[in-house]
Amino acid sequence: MVDCHGREINYMRISITDKCNLRCRYCMPDGVTLTNMSELLSYEEIVSVCQQAVSLGITRFKVTGGEPLVRREADKLVAMIKEVPGVEQVTLTTNGILLKEYAEKLKMAGIDGINVSLDTLNAEKFREITGFDALNKVLEGIDAALKAGLKVKINSVLTKDNADYRSLISFAQEKGIVLRFIEMMPIGYGKEQEGISNRWILDRLEEEYGKLRKASENLGNGPAVYYRLPGKESVVGFISAIHGKFCSSCNRIRMTAMGEIKPCLCYDTSISVKEPLRAGNMADVKARLIWSMAQKPYAHCFEEVEKITEAKKMVQIGG
Ligand code: SAM
Ligand code: SF4
Numbered sequence: 199m200v201d202c203h204g205r206e207i208n209y210m211r212i213s214i215t216d217k218c219n220l221r222c223r224y225c226m227p228d229g230v231t232l233t234n235m236s237e238l239l240s241y242e243e244i245v246s247v248c249q250q251a252v253s254l255g256i257t258r259f260k261v262t263g264g265e266p267l268v269r270r271e272a273d274k275l276v277a278m279i280k281e282v283p284g285v286e287q288v289t290l291t292t293n294g295i296l297l298k299e300y301a302e303k304l305k306m307a308g309i310d311g312i313n314v315s316l317d318t319l320n321a322e323k324f325r326e327i328t329g330f331d332a333l334n335k336v337l338e339g340i341d342a343a344l345k346a347g348l349k350v351k352i353n354s355v356l357t358k359d360n361a362d363y364r365s366l367i368s369f370a371q372e373k374g375i376v377l378r379f380i381e382m383m384p385i386g387y388g389k390e391q392e393g394i395s396n397r398w399i400l401d402r403l404e405e406e407y408g409k410l411r412k413a414s415e416n417l418g419n420g421p422a423v424y425y426r427l428p429g430k431e432s433v434v435g436f437i438s439a440i441h442g443k444f445c446s447s448c449n450r451i452r453m454t455a456m457g458e459i460k461p462c463l464c465y466d467t468s469i470s471v472k473e474p475l476r477a478g479n480m481a482d483v484k485a486r487l488i489w490s491m492a493q494k495p496y497a498h499c500f501e502e503v504e505k506i507t508e509a510k511k512m513v514q515i516g517g
Pocket of ligand 1 (some may be wrong): 199218225262263264265266291292293313314315353355380381383384385386387388389431512513516517
């Protein structure tokens with residue numbers, strides 16, 4: 199469907215849990231009040247929403263959370279969405295902690311790719327950021343995913359006190375993985391963090407390599423801009439929500455684990471599909487998806503923090 203600002207909406211992020219096995223300081227340092235399982239959409243209900251979304255032109259889905267792999271049999275959901283006629287792509291974003299045990303299962307489920315969130319390769323920093331001494335688990339997870347033949351991307355959110363972009367780039371190049379730097383967004387605890395701008399990283403890279411050219415590959419569903427570093431195999435991407443506002447090409451809506459459809463990360467506007475879903479009223483589910491797309495604002499207001507109306511934490515939305 200094309201929204202009222204002329205943007206084609208073809209991508210949906212689906213959160214399947216608000217639980218997580220990490221406590222990232224910019225996301226859920228103190229945990230969240232957990233939702234009762236009966237409040238969450240079941241896998242069958244999520245698939246029903248996907249069917250309606252497909253009928254509106256949304257053909258690409260990202261499974262997220264909380265940490266999606268803490269919900270039992272997340273791989274089964276991936277397989278179920280993949281079976282919906284018209285679905286072109288199902289991917290998943292994970293912190294990688296449980297990836298070692300899930301890599302093969304996700305491959306079997308037919309997943310089209312995974313994003314692993316990893317902000318540092320320093321074990322002590324990792325503990326500081328996530329609250330757990332578990333860097334090795336993530337690294338093992340990445341290796342297992344590569345071994346299983348999964349397409350892997352790494353997403354890194356850097357901050358003033360965690361800005362070692364070089365190690366992450368070297369690691370990604372060594373593994374042949376696409377790395378993307380994501381700017382910290384002022385949502386939830388992100389407001390209290392001192393993020394760094396992607397322009398700063400690009401400037402440092404250009405000091406080292408000279409003027410960088412954009413890579414021609416279109417590697418994802420989103421707003422990442424990719425560059426190839428001279429002499430390096432893999433490209434490096436930049437998702438610059440703050441310093442490179444990309445709202446004019448925004449192609450997505452989001453669904454929380456409770457079935458709230460969100461048109462934009464920045465605002466608290468949402469509509470629930472749970473009630474019509476549980477009443478078997480699929481026409482109403484579809485109508486609510488259409489309403490949500492029609493509500494998509496022209497742009498976010500992250501640069502004017504006082505205008506942000508979304509009070510949920512990132513973990514409750516799905517990033
Ligand atoms: N647990 C999974 C993970 O970490 O990939 C999926 C959910 S997590 C909320 C999705 C993404 O949101 C992660 O890459 C995380 O780094 C990012 N994120 C969380 N809070 C953020 C913020 N305030 N600004 C930018 N990205 C954020
Ligand atoms: Fe968990 Fe992901 Fe949030 Fe970290 S960013 S606390 S891994 S949901």
